[in-house]
Amino acid sequence: MQGLYPPDMADPTTPTVLLSDVEIQRVVADLAHRIAPVIDDETVAVVLLTGGLWFAADLTRALSRVGRQVRFDALWLASYGDGQSSRGRIDVHAPYQRPIAGRRVLILDDVFDTGLSLAEAVRITREAGAADVLTCVFARKPWPEPRAVEPDFVGWEAPNRFLVGYGLDHAGTLRGLPDICALD
Numbered sequence: 001m002q003g004l005y006p007p008d009m010a011d012p013t014t015p016t017v018l019l020s021d022v023e024i025q026r027v028v029a030d031l032a033h034r035i036a037p038v039i040d041d042e043t044v045a046v047v048l049l050t051g052g053l054w055f056a057a058d059l060t061r062a063l064s065r066v067g068r069q070v071r072f073d074a075l076w077l078a079s080y081g082d083g084q085s086s087r088g089r090i091d092v093h094a095p096y097q098r099p100i101a102g103r104r105v106l107i108l109d110d111v112f113d114t115g116l117s118l119a120e121a122v123r124i125t126r127e128a129g130a131a132d133v134l135t136c137v138f139a140r141k142p143w144p145e146p147r148a149v150e151p152d153f154v155g156w157e158a159p160n161r162f163l164v165g166y167g168l169d170h171a172g173t174l175r176g177l178p179d180i181c182a183l184d
């Protein structure tokens, strides 16, 4: 890929579009309708940085449009580094900014793959004293065995391919693609 977007079909390394930005916004709006009845304005939406940023920005605005003005915080976790498979160890780069003890928390992430990142986020959140922990991922990838924690809300069941765009990166690149694409 030569930095061109939309894709140059003659380039064999061009990411294949799996879900367009228009379809992404439909999925986000649908998630907001499903989530709104189980949260209130005291709920803390928590983005898992870095990849969850784009989804969390869209979902919190979609929630606002259906009447939910959530609080907001971030947890900065990393497990993939620059590779295409999980290192199996989660590094916590930044903890919560504000106390969440006694609050309902809605954890938001771009993709659920091995499930390790979400499980660690849930563990940290419970340990910080949250009253209740809900989880929502934009995309869930298939996995051969049961994962420790399944998300409460899933926007899109993704194929088992390496995804980029809408926050998903390849070694820090391609997060800003408006569509979700497969690189393999």
Ligand SMILES: O=P(O)(O)OC[C@H]1O[C@H](OP(=O)(O)OP(=O)(O)O)[C@H](O)[C@@H]1O
Pocket: 048, 049, 050, 051, 052, 077, 078, 079, 080, 081, 086, 109, 110, 111, 112, 113, 114, 115, 116, 117, 118, 169
């Ligand atoms: O279910 P898992 O196998 O844990 O994979 C999902 C996690 O992997 C990515 O994060 P990454 O560690 O690459 O950091 P990033 O958010 O900076 O991309 C993604 O944003 C999820 O948080």
Ligand code: HPA
Pocket: 080, 111, 112, 113, 161, 162, 163, 164, 168, 169, 170
């Ligand atoms: O398919 C993926 N793409 C980018 N980052 C990821 N982290 C887990 N799975 C993926």
